Amino acid sequence: MKLFDKKTIRDLMKQGKLKDAKDISTLLKEQFADIIEEMLEAELDEELGYTKYDYKNKETSNSRNGKRKKTVMSEYGELDIDVPRDRDSEFEPVVVKKNQTDISGIEDQILGMYAKGMTVRDIQDHIENIYGFEASPALISRITDKILPLVGEWQNRPLESIYCHVIMDAVHYKVRQEGRIINKAAYVAIGTNLDGMKEVLGIWVGENESSKYWLKVITELKNRGVEDILIASIDGLAGFSDAIKAVFPETEVQRCIIHQIRNSTKYLSYKDRKSFCSDLKNVYQASTESEALQQLDLLEDKWRDRYLIAVKSWRNNWEEISAFFKYPPEIRKMIYTTNAIESYNRQLRKVTKSKSVFPTDESLMKMLYLATMDIQKKWTQRYRGWSMILAQLSIHFEDRLQGYDY
Secondary structure: OOOOOHHHHHHHHHOOOOOOHHHHHHHHHHHHHHHHHHHHHHHHHHHHOOOOOOHHHOOOOOOEEEEEEEEEEEOOEEEEEEEEEEOOOOOOOOOOOOOOOEOOOHHHHHHHHHHOOOOHHHHHHHHHHHHOOOOOHHHHHHHHHOOHHHHHHHHOOOOOOEEEEEEEEEEEEEEEEOOEEEEEEEEEEEEEOOOOOEEEEEEEEEOOOOHHHHHHHHHHHHHOOOOEEEEEEEOOOOOHHHHHHHHOOOOEEEEOHHHHHHHHHOOOOHHHHHHHHHHHHHHHOOOOHHHHHHHHHHHHHHHHHHHHHHHHHHHHOHHHHHHHHHOOHHHHHHHOOOHHHHHHHHHHHHHHOOOOOEOOHHHHHHHHHHHHHHHHOOOOOOOOOHHHHHHHHHHHOHHHHOOOOO
16 A cells, blocks of 8 residues: 655656646545555454464464455545455455445435435536546435335334424425326424424325325324324314314314415405505404404404405404414414424425426425425524423413423
């Protein structure tokens, strides 16, 4: 193994063998291959108990049995190395394990790029530019498929027995199925535990959003160990609240105010939207429910002739819309919008925007899982003001929090 000291480098430059960064990379590649081979030889020496040609100290019936060629991926691209063998086939190298073809961490890099939403073509170009070899779509797919068992373990992991707040929403994607492109929903639940920490409880890829599928999701949460959810924030999907109550009958259901506002404004003409929303703000920002109902009466008196449907939706859904009025401001802020999941969904869309159509449910799930793991790395802080929120929850839900360590 030759080491490149200053004198050697200068001699190589004088000989014209070292002109640019590419030449340096080639030399380092050769050096790296030499180092790997020397390490393998040293491992075999340790295994046999004697060095090459040192037969007088040989105390084993096993011996060297030539070498075999092996191609591995490295930081310098593909390397051809000679792996020493022993006659009894007992040698188990550690530096480059049997069947190991990657010693560069390139698999982690491919998974990282996939998690960031890079296309297969972008990943191929990056690998070829940096490492000098072509990563085929099949190779990239095989590497990303390795996480599917991890996805399964994560999706079926036991959950905590109680969550103070769970937000549920769905993000929609196009997936190829049986030769057709269909719309599918990724059902997502984010929970906040008794420590004020949030986590994605699971992702379920299914048909277009329906209360029937949500019932399946909620039932699975219970089967994974969830005994109680104090408050659930949801959108306005018909039957959603009934699905929650069927599994967790004591859960308080809060309809997302942002979703409700969006549902109302779709009936408005553009010229009236600003004025209507200003009046509507007096309803959901009221200090008490009685004040909110008074403001709703004023809203209806003013706008019923033009936008009765928009106002009626607030009347019809008032029981779920108004749930937050019974709580102090700190809890209200946490539950009356789905800001946490909206932010999460935006980050998912940012990652998946390069994929107009996913070839399979599994390919969609892989990307959502990797993106989720990336997003959750930043969720290291408990909810702001959590001590006060938990103290207030312990009063409102005293009977349901008894026996829990918090």
